[in-house]
Amino acid sequence: MTVVQLDLNLLTALDALLEEGNVAGAAARLHLTAPAVSRSLARIRRTTGDQILVRTGRTMTPTPYALAVREQVHDLLRQVRDVLAPSRELDLATLERTFTLRWHDALVALSGPALLAAARAQAPGVRLRFIAESSIDTPELRRGEVDLAANADRPTAPEIHAERVAETRHVVVVRRGHPLTLIETITAARYAAAEHITVSRRGKLANLLDDALTRLDLTRIVVATAPTERAAYEFARDSDLVVTTPEATARSAADDLGLVLLPLPLDLPPAPVYLSWHQRYDTDPAHIWLRDLARNTLTSAMSGPAETAR
Template identity: 45%
Template sequence: MDLNLLIALDTLLREGSVAKAAARLSLSPPAMSRTLTRIREATGDPILVRAGRGLVPTPRAVAMQDEVRAVVERAARLLAPGAPSRPEEFVRSFAIRANDALIWSLGARLIARAAKEAPKVVLRFVPEGDEDVDALRDGRVDLDIGVQGALGPEIRMQQLSVEHSVALVRKENHLASGRVTSKRFAAASHLLISRRGKSHGPIDRELAKEGLARHVAAVVPSFGAALSIVSTSDLVVTVPAGVAATAARTFEVVSFRIPLELESLAFAMAWHPRFDADPAHAWLRDGVRASFRAPK
């Protein structure tokens, strides 16, 4: 199979549509259909089959998709002019997926590093969504930062820090002074951060073990909204310790240890192995590591 057919196969599998693949490769739909016929003849497999009004990949197509993508990318790197190795020469746009609390606490440091070392680099912070690994595989996300769940076996991952959760309140809050017991903590009004609107979590389960329950006054979808509310009210919000330390430098808020046995938060970054030897991506990963090591 020649390289053009591999590129066409990669595009067909990514788009799942002859018309969309044709548009992406600047071909006419009939020409793309003829190319699909050639691919079917070369592989001995239908590759894409009709399902209702659309097309779905065959089991063999699904099995070969990642390998085809990797071959096309390796060929593109091999045939491309030599990639720059010095940060000041990088001309890239990186999509970094993270929740807004991490963006808030790390974003300024990463942007400042890019401005100083790689001024032609653009950092695009994208919000968390379904956290699907496909976004890393197909290049929609270059680096995923957060508490990582199960990822594909080929995905690279590196731990960045292990933090505990703390409670964050404004300085005038009565919990900002004195010893905070589990009863005193439960008696306060709480603010939760949840993109899905959940009003119950690990803290509630731990309180229940002591026969306690807390009052959740509100649930907001982002850390920015929570920080704005907590800094001007008597509500309590739970955040990672590193995020709380950053917030305390900007807002009139303080943090204290939560008097419960909560699991630590292990933050890590994940990326696809095709970027292992990429100098620009290696520079980005180094910047993320340095940002996590910097004093909070």
């Protein structure tokens, strides 16, 4: 008999028979009729080539083979139940797991430390691997090489699930004393006339800002691109270049580098943040726990007070 042909119900019946030592007791344990369990015993006997239980007077006695496999049968049945009905309880104190997170670099800087601290406080055995985003679309989420992504893009693949967890407005970032800081009201025309540096991992010189300016019959001057926001801020710190980025991720960098945040004079939709994961993790308790922590830290980090200055 092959594994495919084997009825796992026989394993349940055999476990009950060995525990109870008789058909009536096994039937009561399994909530079945005695004839049904007798038929199962007959099938077990044919499958194993052993009598399993033999009558001795008014009782039934397990055979040497039955006694030898009793614990093994019980363990096998427990393993089958663990596979087919895994526990939904999560013991964070004993959880040992490494999660790989592909987050936008600004989000790592903004809320990565808080996420790691929260995760380690609850589950000391958990490790977080933050990896850089690629300049091209990659299938790591689908292949299970990345557990959780966080960026401004909503995935389009149906097997990738996503949740919009936060959003923030765009702001203009310049050095202290920049000509734009001396203007009472920044107009779209004055904004466009400045020299700009864009943030693009792929080196794109244009983005949705240019679309908004085109609708106003304006064109900005883009003189450079930088692969990360932090790199763009370094350019702006020692020049008259203008950087336009999400406000939440610009706050801490502006404080560190002595930069100023100014209101953007364009009607631009807020920058969203999406958490994305493969559907295989939808019901994974550990992954659900991590998603909750990530959602909370990102929402908290991006909901700080809106501050712009001159």
